[in-house]
Amino acid sequence: MLRREMNAPRDNIVEIRDLHFSRGARKIFDGLNVDIKRGQVTAIMGPSGTGKTTLLRLITRQLRPDHGTIVVDGVDIANLNKAELYKLRKRFGMLFQNGALLTDLSVFENVAFPLREHTNLSNRLIRHVVLTKLHAVGLRGAADMMPGELSGGMARRVALARAMATDPDILIYDEPFVGLDPISMGVIVRLVRRMNDALGISSILVSHDVDEISTVSDCSYLLSDGKVAASGSPDELNRASSELVRQFMHGMADGPVAFHFAAPDYAEQLLGRDSE
Amino acid sequence: MPRELWITFVEFVRTFGALTLFLVELLIQVPRVFVRRFRLIVAQVYNAGSLSLVIIMVCGAFVGGVLALQGYANLTRFNAEDAVGIFAGFALIKELGPVITALLFAGRAGTALASEIGLMKATDQLSAMEMMAVDPIRRVVLPRFLGGVIAMPLLTAVFSMIGLLGAHMVGVMLLSIDVGAFWQQMQSTLDLRDVSEGILKSVVFGVIASLLAVWEGYNAIPTAEGVSRATTRTVVLTAIAVLITDFMITAWFLR
Structure with missing residues (x-):
């Protein structure tokens, strides 16, 4: 009985419990709990500096937490050795904020990179897969260009093609919508949704583009002060009564999240009295 | 003050230890990388080597020329100008060849390596590789390291050779030292031990x-x-x- 339960597919592909993490004296996470559901698009939102990217790096163990557990598909990632970690990472596809394309390889070779590293596919098959992935992001024609020749948005789309190349189980997007023009943005938003559903993968999406998140995500977490401030479907968040959620979802300047970084009194400082 | 010195000392020991561990980590993976990523290593030998080749040759020729001038100017006082060949040979093969090549290599190829890897790190390329389950040590760092280690002795050989030719041009063709004496004396005096000292130095400096x-x-x-x-x-x-290290190796060979 117990055995069957253990083998049964879990609902949550990622479970984060009581996560604590600090950089120097600054506490970034203070008892964070997050569940990423299998087969869904989960969005992590929050004002700048709340550690959204840090959370992604913790989930993929590019960073280690000070305290707390992160379980990915039933495996506590804290105890993995390097070989096991790399085995797990082959199941991840990650889209970095700036693309992180390898600058000494062409667009084609960038997308082919994980295939060449991890498979013994023939050149013909690799070519086939790479062109398919590039076509999906609309950049088949840019296959022979170098990353330096691409615009920021194009680089991000190539990086997306690369993240999909090995057909991962979990796709992680770090700010995928920043700097995209409205057309690319629409295409990418639909692509995120379509890939998630068609390939049966799970997606984790970090962003503060509230409108795009609302169209694409099944469930969103809003982070603030190192904890989850609110969670639920986009509709639930939109209807939430909490002041913080409303401020964030509707982009208001006044609210619990201060726009101004802590500073001495404005008038005093302009008059030069603060230095006396 | 003593406290600051102590902190500097501790910092030095710590860095030295970390560097040694890093070297051990690299060396453990050498056989595997040599077999699996041979092409990358060849590309890096070409990179590091061709980057430095021209300045190595130019500098070698002038260093050789200077050695002949200085040797001639000072050895004539003892009527020993024929010994310019020995002088240049010893200086180039045992000392100046490996040392100057290493310094030029650091300035040309070393800086290129450091900034390339540093920029790959700054633009998340190394993180991206780790996320694709590719070890950047194996894919990026080791091929570049091995490329440099292989290229350095070759560059040193080129430097010394061009240096000797430079000494020949200045000494024999300009200052009319007897060509037979120049090469014959060098050949009979320089032995295998001297040459191997130069080779050992070039390998050690290549690693450093x-x-x-x-x-x-x-x-x-x-x-x-x-x-x-x-x-x-x-x-x-x-x-x-x-x-x-040059001082230490020289002292060891003279013990």
Whole structure:
């Protein structure tokens, strides 16, 4: 009985419990709990500096937490050795904020990179897969260009093609919508949704583009002060009564999240009295 | 003051230890990388070698020429100008060849390695590789390290050879030293032990220069300022380390 339960597919592909993490004296996470559901698009939102990217790096163990557990598909990632970690990472596809394309390889070779590293596919098959992935992001024609020749948005789309190349189980997007023009943005938003559903993968999406998140995500977490401030479907968040959620979802300047970084009194400082 | 000195000392020991561990980590993976990523290593030998080849040849020719001039000017006082060949040969093959090649290599190829790896880190390329389950040590760092280690002795050989030709041009063709004496005396006096000292030095300096370059790049703070500092440190540290090791190896050979 117990055995069957253990083998049964879990609902949550990622479970984060009581996560604590600090950089120097600054506490970034203070008892964070997050569940990423299998087969869904989960969005992590929050004002700048709340550690959204840090959370992604913790989930993929590019960073280690000070305290707390992160379980990915039933495996506590804290105890993995390097070989096991790399085995797990082959199941991840990650889209970095700036693309992180390898600058000494062409667009084609960038997308082919994980295939060449991890498979013994023939050149013909690799070519086939790479062109398919590039076509999906609309950049088949840019296959022979170098990353330096691409615009920021194009680089991000190539990086997306690369993240999909090995057909991962979990796709992680770090700010995928920043700097995209409205057309690319629409295409990418639909692509995120379509890939998630068609390939049966799970997606984790970090962003503060509230409108795009609302169209694409099944469930969103809003982070603030190192904890989850609110969670639920986009509709639930939109209807939430909490002041913080409303401020964030509707982009208001006044609210619990201060726009101004802590500073001495404005008038005093302009008059030069603060230095006396 | 003593406290600051102590902190500096502890910091030095710590860095030296970390560097040694880094070298051990690299060396453990050498056989595997040599078999699986042979092409990358060849590309890096070509990179490091061809980057430095021209300045190595130009500098070699002039260093050889200067040795002939200085040798001639001072040895004529003892009526020993025929010994210019021995003088230049010893100086180039045992000392100046390996040392100057290493310094030029650090300035040309070492800085390129450090800044390339540092920038790859700053633009998340190394993280991206780790996320694709590709070890950047194996894919990026080791091929560059091995490329440098293989290229250095070859460059040293080129430097010494061009240096001797430079000495020949200045000594024999300009200052009319007897060509037979120039080469014959060099040949009969320089023995295998002298040449192997030069080769050993070039290999050791190759390891030092390449190791410091990839280490500084790999551990650079991922910002523009961090990468530029790593590049500078590569040159400075390599120069210091090479000159200290040079003294130690020379002393060991003379014991």
